[in-house]
Amino acid sequence: MKRLLVLGAVILTTAALAWAGSENKPKASGAPKPVIQKAVKGEQCVEDTDYMRRNHMVVLDVHRDKAVIEGIRTPKHSLKECINCHASEKTGSVAAAKDDFCISCHSYASVKIDCFDCHSTKPKASMAMHALNAETAHYKHKLAAQATSKVDVEEMARVAQ
Amino acid sequence: MSELKSMTDNTPSSPQLESQQRRRFVSAATATAAGLAVAPGVMLYQVAHGRAEDQAASSAVRWGMLVDATKCASGCNDCVTACSTENGWTPVAESKQPKQAPQWIRKLELQDPLTQMETNLPMMCQHCAEPPCVDVCPTGASFKRADGIVLVNRHTCIGCRYCMMACPYKARSLVHEHLNDTQKADVPRGIGCVESCTLCVQKVDRGDGNTACAEACTAAGHNALLFGDMNDPESEISKRLRELPTKQVRADLNLNLGVRYHGI
Secondary structure (H helix, E strand, C coil), X not given: CHHHHHHHHHHHHHHHHHHHHHHHCCCCCCCCCCEEECCCCCCCCCXXXXXXXXXXXXXXXXXXXXXXXXXXXXXXXXXHHHHHHHCCCCCCCCCCCCCCHHHHHHHHCCCCCCHHHHCCCCCCCCCCXXXXXXXXXXXXXXXXXXXXXXXXXXXXXXXXX | CHHHHHHHHHCCCCHHHHHHHHHHHHHHHHHHHHCCEEECCEECHHHHCXXXXXXXXXXXXXXXXXXECCCCCCCCCHHHHHHHHHHCCCCHHHCCCCCCCCCCEEEEEEECCCCCCEEEEEEECCCCCCCHHHHHCCCCCEEECCCCXXXXXXXXXXXXXXXXXXXXXXCCEECCCCCCCXXXXXXXXXXXXXXXXXXXXXXXXXXXXXXXXXXXXXXXXXXXXXXXXXXXXXXXXHHHHHHCCCECCCHHHCCCCCXXXXXX
16 A cells, blocks of 8 residues: 555656646757857958867967967967957947857857957957948958858857867 | 276177177167168068067067156146057046046156246156066066066956055056946956056057157157167167166165156
């Protein structure tokens, strides 16, 4: 009798849990995927795209120490150059809106960055403000034909690992 | 003294003399390079200031400044304005929190209580060779670069403000509030970090060879600020330092300052 009671309790609890679980199940679509905007300037990043997705923070770290402590300010690998290429055409920034280059992935991966507490998120001469800026005028055709690509979840998961 | 002189005469290849000759040769070479015109009116600036982009700042150079207080005009604030424009900090007058406002450079008006003589001078980080701010920093964020510029590495600064207390010149300030992306692209600065005059390190590394304050002072026609390499005997600042009687503020502290004052 006692055994039967225990068995009954277990079955009831399992059923209750399963029912509760079905309510809280995440929707099939999951979290909104990051939007990766194509860089406005240039065709190819300073390093391989796959490498940069996984190791941009290492690259930036090495460069920042050289720049601040030794004064070696080569444009390759500098955050300023990242921003020059990747600032969004809409906001002119890499971190102003939630679809901007840095924020898009970082909010998806929920990795907080404090780069922009100190660093400007905009290129020296903002593209959004000055469409006819001499420095960016010849990229206008690219701005017009800009494509945004969605990254598939599997790839993001690989990056996160 | 005569003995010393004869010794030098007898040994012309003494290491000291050799290094002096080499220095003279190097500066002569730089002078020649400075005159290299790429096209009419276009000069090779990078060569003129002798440091390639991928080369580290070198201790062969010591950046410094000569302030001629006799030329510094009363009521003129051009150096302060130029500094705030170049480096993106809000001047005291425009700040919502004037007591917390950064002062990378500030104008002082001093008066001798006995003679009523007034002296005008700008005060900023003195870029000591032996900086007390570097001595006290618990994280190593406050440091002196090889070329004598005293800086704060904001990546390691924890905002403890020991350096602010250690500085005899009140040259440093803390950023108390979020700057909300108002920084200049060339000059990162932000909440929770201590900051001060950088001798326009971004301009120096670019090869401009001058600071915003000195440029503004020259543009205003006062010529009270002169920036240059104190290690190069041929530089304008070295020549002027040789001629003019100059003082270091609080020379008693023996900090060997990078900023020297004339007329105080």
